Amino acid sequence: MKHLPALASALALAFTSQVEAQTVIHAGHLLAEPGQPVSDRQSIIIKDGRIVAIKNGYVDGERVIDLSNDWVMPGLIDMHTHVSITMDIDLPNPAADMLPAVLGRPAQRVLATIPRAQAILRNGFTTIRNLGDPANVTYDLRNAINAGIVAGPRIIADEPMFGVSGGDYDASAFGARADLEPLFRSHGTCTGAIDCARAVREEVRRGADVIKLRLAAQTSDPKSGPMETPEEIQAIVTTAHRLNRKVAVHSAGSDVANEIAIDAGADTIEHGPLSDRNIAGMMSRRTAYTATMMAAKMAEGKLGVEGGYYSQVAGSVRKAYRAGVPILFGSDLPVVPIARVAEEFVLLNEAGLTPADALKTATVNAARALGRESEIGSIVPGKAADIIAVAHDPLKDLREMGKVTFVMKGGQVIRDDSSKAP
Numbered sequence: 576m577k578h579l580p581a582l583a584s585a586l587a588l589a590f591t592s593q594v595e596a597q598t599v600i601h602a603g604h605l606l607a608e609p610g611q612p613v614s615d616r617q618s619i620i621i622k623d624g625r626i627v628a629i630k631n632g633y634v635d636g637e638r639v640i641d642l643s644n645d646w647v648m649p650g651l652i653d654m655h656t657h658v659s660i661t662m663d664i665d666l667p668n669p670a671a672d673m674l675p676a677v678l679g680r681p682a683q684r685v686l687a688t689i690p691r692a693q694a695i696l697r698n699g700f701t702t703i704r705n706l707g708d709p710a711n712v713t714y715d716l717r718n719a720i721n722a723g724i725v726a727g728p729r730i731i732a733d734e735p736m737f738g739v740s741g742g743d744y745d746a747s748a749f750g751a752r753a754d755l756e757p758l759f760r761s762h763g764t765c766t767g768a769i770d771c772a773r774a775v776r777e778e779v780r781r782g783a784d785v786i787k788l789r790l791a792a793q794t795s796d797p798k799s800g801p802m803e804t805p806e807e808i809q810a811i812v813t814t815a816h817r818l819n820r821k822v823a824v825h826s827a828g829s830d831v832a833n834e835i836a837i838d839a840g841a842d843t844i845e846h847g848p849l850s851d852r853n854i855a856g857m858m859s860r861r862t863a864y865t866a867t868m869m870a871a872k873m874a875e876g877k878l879g880v881e882g883g884y885y886s887q888v889a890g891s892v893r894k895a896y897r898a899g900v901p902i903l904f905g906s907d908l909p910v911v912p913i914a915r916v917a918e919e920f921v922l923l924n925e926a927g928l929t930p931a932d933a934l935k936t937a938t939v940n941a942a943r944a945l946g947r948e949s950e951i952g953s954i955v956p957g958k959a960a961d962i963i964a965v966a967h968d969p970l971k972d973l974r975e976m977g978k979v980t981f982v983m984k985g986g987q988v989i990r991d992d993s994s995k996a997p
């Protein structure tokens with residue numbers, strides 16, 4: 576084991592020596608950081624997978640990539656995915672895939688996940704935050720991508736959804752025979768503050784980059800309090816933070832549970848809707864909101880989601896945005912299929928975000944919420960060369976984001992279908 580660091584650095588050296596010495600992208604229109612002005616005719620200098628300089632005009636280089644007809648932007652970040660599972664919400668039992676996800680062979684599962692991860696990357700999402708994987712294959716996929724064994728987006732992962740015993744992802748909730756429940760038992764299920772702290776610590780050792788807490792849905796008596804105790808929620812958040820992991824909280828509509836999670840220091844609230852009190856708390860604590868609007872729209876009336884849910888979520892986005900809560904891009908894939916993920920930008924715009932602010936949700940805002948703003952989220956010297964392009968101005972029409980033509984991740988070209996200057 577002592578030799579591992581030496582081996583890792585030898586491997587890293589072997590990989591970097593394969594990277595081309597210097598690449599220059601000629602960017603016709605550069606949105607280096609959404610929210611800042613666009614600059615025309617810029618050269619992005621890339622070396623060893625990193626952006627080293629941005630220069631005015633078109634400079635020469637050992638290898639030149641011509642994007643002079645295009646709008647060039649930082650690689651996108653999807654803050655809420657479940658890449659290892661598939662789902663068709665139009666089927667009568669959309670969760671049917673959960674059974675093979677839990678009981679299937681891990682190698683089959685990870686191999687089936689690779690093309691999906693690659694399709695996401697080809698669509699311009701160079702980073703995804705994967706929040707829950709019943710198949711428990713995401714850490715291995717992430718490690719294989721990081722080691723260069725397979726191509727794929729950067730993955731910030733938590734495999735189990737954390738929740739209390741009796742909650743939505745506890746084995747008791749799956750409707751399986753009681754003697755089969757151990758097969759569905761999640762590493763993230765815990766009872767009491769001490770046990771919840773243990774569960775978080777162990778999961779970080781297994782490989783969690785982030786902790787996802789799934790608050791139990793309030794399905795029974797609306798007058799009853801949340802299923803979680805404040806101590807359990809606090810233990811999960813505090814332990815994660817002590818281990819330098821952010822906490823994403825799946826909100827299930829309980830204003831009280833949301834409030835406890837926000838007060839405990841949760842970093843992002845997923846889905847919603849949010850009460851005015853929740854929004855005020857998020858504003859003062861700088862808690863970000865991943866609304867997953869497209870998923871809300873598609874799931875309405877299905878998956879046990881009530882009619883009117885989408886308008887509640889859209890209302891929460893509108894209010895939270897006006898209050899100054901950072902808004903984040905999240906697809907909740909596979910609820911939303913890969914091909915339709917970018918429609919989230921249009922819905923965010925409809926909920927009041929300016930086009931530039933809609934683009935910030937998947938770039939600078941997302942990078943900051945991940946605590947990786949020094950690494951990703953904008954095109955500035957020092958950051959990873961995660962760069963995409965589209966053919967027309969996305970600030971004029973956000974639907975353009977669904978037609979990405981060029982993707983580079985860490986200096987490596989993943990696709991180039993851009994139209995070249997004549």
Ligand SMILES: [Zn+2]
Nearest residue numbers: 655657706907
């Ligand atoms: Zn989700």
